[in-house]
Amino acid sequence: MEMTMTQKILAYHAGLDEVHDGDLIEARLDMVLGNDVTAPPAIEILGKMGGEVFDKDKVCLVPDHFTPNKDIKSAELSKCMRCFAREKNISKYYELGDEGHGIEHVIIPDNGLVFPGDAIIGADSHTCTYGALGAFATGVGSTDLACAMASGKTWFKVPEAVKVVLTGKKNEYVTGKDIILHLIGLIGVDGALYKSIEFTGDGVHDLTMEDRLTICNMAIEAGGKNGIFPVDEVTLAFMDKVNQERFTSGEYKAFVPDDDAVYSRTVEIDLSEVPLTVALPHLPSNTKKAEDVKDMKIDQVVIGSCTNGRISDIRMAASILKGKKVNPNIRCIIIPGSRKVYKTALNEGLLNIFEEAGCVISTPTCGPCLGAHMGVLASGERCVSTTNRNFVGIMGDKDSEIILSGVPVAAASAILGRVATPKEVL
Amino acid sequence: MKVSGKVFKYGDNIDTDVIIPARFLTTADPELLKVHCMEDLDSNFVNEVSQGDIIVAGKNFGCGSSREHAPVAIKASGISCVIAEDFARIFYRNSINMGLPILECKEAVEGIDKGDEVEVDFEEGLIVDKTKDLVFKAKPFPPFIQKIIDAGGLVEYTKGNA
Numbered sequence: 001m002e003m004t005m006t007q008k009i010l011a012y013h014a015g016l017d018e019v020h021d022g023d024l025i026e027a028r029l030d031m032v033l034g035n036d037v038t039a040p041p042a043i044e045i046l047g048k049m050g051g052e053v054f055d056k057d058k059v060c061l062v063p064d065h066f067t068p069n070k071d072i073k074s075a076e077l078s079k080c081m082r083c084f085a086r087e088k089n090i091s092k093y094y095e096l097g098d099e100g101h102g103i104e105h106v107i108i109p110d111n112g113l114v115f116p117g118d119a120i121i122g123a124d125s126h127t128c129t130y131g132a133l134g135a136f137a138t139g140v141g142s143t144d145l146a147c148a149m150a151s152g153k154t155w156f157k158v159p160e161a162v163k164v165v166l167t168g169k170k171n172e173y174v175t176g177k178d179i180i181l182h183l184i185g186l187i188g189v190d191g192a193l194y195k196s197i198e199f200t201g202d203g204v205h206d207l208t209m210e211d212r213l214t215i216c217n218m219a220i221e222a223g224g225k226n227g228i229f230p231v232d233e234v235t236l237a238f239m240d241k242v243n244q245e246r247f248t249s250g251e252y253k254a255f256v257p258d259d260d261a262v263y264s265r266t267v268e269i270d271l272s273e274v275p276l277t278v279a280l281p282h283l284p285s286n287t288k289k290a291e292d293v294k295d296m297k298i299d300q301v302v303i304g305s306c307t308n309g310r311i312s313d314i315r316m317a318a319s320i321l322k323g324k325k326v327n328p329n330i331r332c333i334i335i336p337g338s339r340k341v342y343k344t345a346l347n348e349g350l351l352n353i354f355e356e357a358g359c360v361i362s363t364p365t366c367g368p369c370l371g372a373h374m375g376v377l378a379s380g381e382r383c384v385s386t387t388n389r390n391f392v393g394i395m396g397d398k399d400s401e402i403i404l405s406g407v408p409v410a411a412a413s414a415i416l417g418r419v420a421t422p423k424e425v426l
Numbered sequence: 427m428k429v430s431g432k433v434f435k436y437g438d439n440i441d442t443d444v445i446i447p448a449r450f451l452t453t454a455d456p457e458l459l460k461v462h463c464m465e466d467l468d469s470n471f472v473n474e475v476s477q478g479d480i481i482v483a484g485k486n487f488g489c490g491s492s493r494e495h496a497p498v499a500i501k502a503s504g505i506s507c508v509i510a511e512d513f514a515r516i517f518y519r520n521s522i523n524m525g526l527p528i529l530e531c532k533e534a535v536e537g538i539d540k541g542d543e544v545e546v547d548f549e550e551g552l553i554v555d556k557t558k559d560l561v562f563k564a565k566p567f568p569p570f571i572q573k574i575i576d577a578g579g580l581v582e583y584t585k586g587n588a
Binding site: 041066071124143393398 | 523
């Protein structure tokens with residue numbers, strides 16, 4: 001029937017046998033998500049619509065952007081969301097310090113809340129992260145969140161898809177971050193505007209779940225509506241680990257695209273040819289090989305975020321920083337993405353490695369990624385960051401600069417005080 | 427409905443962080459947001475903008491974050507319409523939901539310059555550059571968006587359909 005993977009999920013959730021690109025459909029949602037910036041306006045709007053949520057177990061609220069609260073106004077936002085969650089008995093509200101708390105897009109997969117075939121919207125543009133598990137997930141604004149909290153449904157325009165065929169195996173220290181930056185460099189920040197990005201090919205099996213989460217996380221940086229991976233043995237093993245009960249029950253659907261599915265464009269990437277990649281200021285598409293910009297001096301390194309704050313990222317950073325010292329001109333800020341990641345890093349002795357290297361270690365927060373707190377830049381300062389955007393002023397002053405990279409380049413750069421590759425320090 | 431005003435012209439990929447930086451998102455009050463609108467890109471904008479003025483920009487306007495505060499800040503600053511080659515999808519959706527009129531029209535973007543006096547007729551989909559005496563035809567709203575607008579926005583639309 002010529003449907004892509006995304007189109008099949010949308011058809012299923014709309015109760016239709018088939019959909020075509022451009023169709024307008026109303027889809028049933030498995031989860032709706034908000035954070036401390038976007039949920040408070042949605043809660044106010046919901047109040048005008050009667051105030052009730054469609055299902056207290058399908059609304060997820062996570063304080064992570066301005067938390068631990070940076071000022072009185074941000075504390076009021078968190079309080080608004082907290083009071084609402086308590087009043088409505090929202091079961092998936094994660095308070096700071098809760099076992100499941102952390103940055104929303106780190107904890108939601110890790111807490112077993114996303115399964116293949118699910119349809120999810122979140123009032124956060126990086127909601128597209130969950131496509132890594134073969135789900136349809138996309139970002140919306142607070143009004144859409146409010147309406148979906150009330151009805152459990154939303155409308156979508158069925159997207160066309162860009163097909164990304166991955167082949168080969170990636171080289172040492174190349175991660176999902178390099179692959180997505182490389183792709184955005186190829187197609188541009190609007191290369192997948194209004195479209196889904198569907199990953200396929202033998203190279204998929206070479207990617208860990210963490211690689212896939214990082215790749216889908218930045219689908220939005222190519223303008224994409226969502227990014228999505230097929231369901232394979234890696235997905236099954238991840239589900240078994242994070243939510244054995246749902247996995248065993250079989251309550252999920254692994255969709256595959258039709259053989260004759262139509263794509264607006266096909267991009268082929270040989271993973272063995274993807275270099276350690278950075279995106280220079282001020283667009284994620286402004287990509288270069290890390291080794292070609294090694295003369296760029298920096299002032300700060302941030303390792304963390306919904307893009308690269310998972311345990312594999314923290315382990316990778318520790319493996320490079322072990323026994324080394326952060327350059328005296330650099331502030332290196334390590335932000336484990338969740339309490340679980342923090343605790344694992346603590347138990348594995350990774351936090352000691354960072355401490356001895358001269359890093360500072362933060363509690364989980366989005367903080368510096370959006371220039372909120374925990375590492376805001378002054379004018380003229382430059383940061384290598386494992387976050388997802390390097391727009392003007394996003395981490396601080398409008399005359400500061402962000403270079404996006406994966407964890408290995410960020411950790412090596414912290415040691416050498418300039419853009420660096422791991423082989424220079426190991 | 428017709429609107430008219432002078433044009434502020436910007437380039438491609440105008441992101442939500444320059445429309446309203448995240449450091450100001452501790453409030454959702456339009457009156458507080460509007461004083462910081464566009465400040466990291468064009469610090470004169472808030473001083474020069476008048477009610478009814480129009481933003482004309484290139485490709486992928488509104489890319490980045492899902493913050494609804496972005497169209498809210500633009501609308502509160504007095505801007506009556508944003509004309510761009512195309513829009514980032516979350517911004518497009520948020521603008522409809524917030525009642526900020528947006529039009530996609532590549533020819534208008536190419537033909538209109540900063541400071542031009544422009545009139546937009548939404549019913550006819552016409553963009554008239556009165557300074558240059560040029561007329562452009564924009565892509566009209568698709569019917570489903572018109573339905574949301576007719577209902578008075580997404581909140582009212584959902585009330586009627588929940």
